Amino acid sequence: MARNIAYVVLIVGFVLANSSPASGATSPVRKTSAAGACLGVWQPGAPWDMTGLARFESAVGKSMAIVMWYQGWGAANAPFDATILRAVADRGSIPLITWEPWDYTGGVDQPTYANARIVAGNFDAYITSWAEGLKAHGRPVLLRFAHEMNYRSYPWSVGANGNTADSFVAAWRHVHEIFSRLGARNVAWVWSPGVKHDGTTPFASVYPGDQYVDWLALDGFNGGSALPWGGWLPFQDIFAPSHADLAQINGDKPMMIAETASVEQGGSKAAWISDALLTQLPGSFPRVKAFVWFNENRAGEADWRVDSTPESLAAYATAAANPYYGPCAPVGGLGRRAFFPIIGAGPQGFLQRSNGSSKSSSAETASATARRSSSFSRQSAS
Template sequence: MSRSRPGNGHRGLDRVVSRRRLLTGGAAATAALAVSGGVLGADLLSGASRPASRRLVESQPAAETAAPRQRTVPTPAPTSAPTPDPRYPDGPFVPGPDTRLWGVFEPGAPSNIAALAGVERAVGNPQAIHWYQSWSGPGSELDPVRLNNVREYGALPMISWEPAHAGWGTDQPPYALARLAAGDHDDYARSWARGIRDHGGPVVIRFAHEMNHGHFAWAAGVNGNTPEQYVAAWRHVRQIFLDEGAQNASFSWSPNIAYDGTTPFDQLYPGDEHVDWIGLSGFNGGSDLPWGGWLEFGPMFLPSYEVLVGYGKPMMITEVACTENGGDKAAWIRRAFTDALPNVMPRFQVVCWFNENVLVDWRVQSSPSSADAFVETAGTWRQRTP
């Protein structure tokens, strides 16, 4: 899915309706680059000085570094240099084997962190905050306020970074993948890479997501795009971040769950050395939407998961939600967190809920019973060792 109002992370009806068949079946391909460099700080990860509801993950040992250069004259550190915050070292989000986070997309957040008040009251504090950012239109520049708000909240930021102009549909020749790969938008991409590098804390970049169906300008099969051009554009943008030293950015390759008519995952996969995470999206529209009826969490994700898990890389559910109508949403949530995730698909380590009332009420707090089910089961899933 995607947003419609530039710069504010809101998702419009046009993009929701485009998900008509996103929920069924599927095979796929995948993988993710083993991240190098630093890791999340021990405070941020273990939550040593934060409330338990804001804890993220266990800290990991830092990657091995080269021996220091020999110096003929010791050079003291500048006295004006700030003391590094141990919670936010320069490094990517590297999960431990027991890491489990749940997060949300919540309209208005993180520009206004108070927008999370409703979900906090209902189910507690998310450990990841997800929002959407187009490459063109008002608000397309990197906003450090958002990143800092998430940092102060104690959560992991995840940005769906959409290489197109917000609201202009799929026919956008200036944003054809061949143009991206040729460097037409390098200045913009570099400005983001430098801004995220300077932020210093871990950031997940969900670049050009759900590229396997034809609903976005960066997808294969629309806007003159081919799978090969997608791979080239991904690698090009990813390399810009490496060139600019943005080692704290993790790139999440995030297709939609496969269904009849989607481009095969293996044609779109950028390669192990170019990907840090694998993400998947899936929604249960129940009887409210013509998306295949009531779809249980496990059968919805499992066909794609079974293919992607073979790459042995960290995995996340980048978008998921369920309607109240057509089945039992509370039971759906319970089965997801007590059975499907821990027992059937344990490699999913992050689950981000799409928490908006748009077209249908996707919110986790759409009813007291659904909120209760989430509270009772998501916390147990987070604490469970696979």
């Protein structure tokens, strides 16, 4: 999780939608100018255990349009499980699956999960099982594959296990092509680097190409004085430079903040939240259609939860109640123009899609939590 704290807020500012008829043909992307955003959350335990998520939503006074979680290929819960997808969808939320090719217990140096082995087909059976399962699910899914590839924090990262920028792109395309070939058209692909720092891999070199990506996303955190990197940084300082770089890569696709949060130490977290949600996103980041909060208290690191103090909780709840943020409700169905959520009463869907393209256990929760810790370290390492 190091700097991989993914909090996704779906914002409808520059709305993009694409229909996908059942025949398999695709219609041109439709652009709209509806303004607004949807909110999402990573809540430890969910979706296997929804208790914490229910508490979060009760505290902030809003149902989350997006529920994000981490799914490792080498985890005990790695096999596709339709029940957890249904649990998320049936509550009116869209799954945002951070799909990680690694064993979270093994650290960065895992040659088993090198890009070259993915391209060579060593994981094709596993990838196929997920593609078939998600297709059968038939409802909207956001798939965030191999995030923060620009940090040397994971086995798929550039610089780890013999990986290069080209090998990452090849691995991404290989996985995407399996889904495309099997017709998993309800899956939208989220390309999600971490915000840039000195020494990180340039975004453009690891971008798979417009036909392989539906959403552009960023991860970034305000570690304040609680962590040894960065210092107290406003939302704009964290995201604006990287947001500008993504806009140069593609001028149309919707963007999301896939992981973000702030600590209390070093400034006013409540003011940071208010500024991010009520000033920066509506005013300076109109293409951001989703905003996901990393709602975890990491022992020995930082308390990223929105309710770390009553003031911070009040700031988030006030922002979430603003008409800019929803309501967001899934509409339509597979192959229909607006089958992803819409904001407010407008007719536009916010999801851009490319052409051609329940059991709860302590082990599963621990697995997801451990993954998070690995990513935060990279914010300092890079």
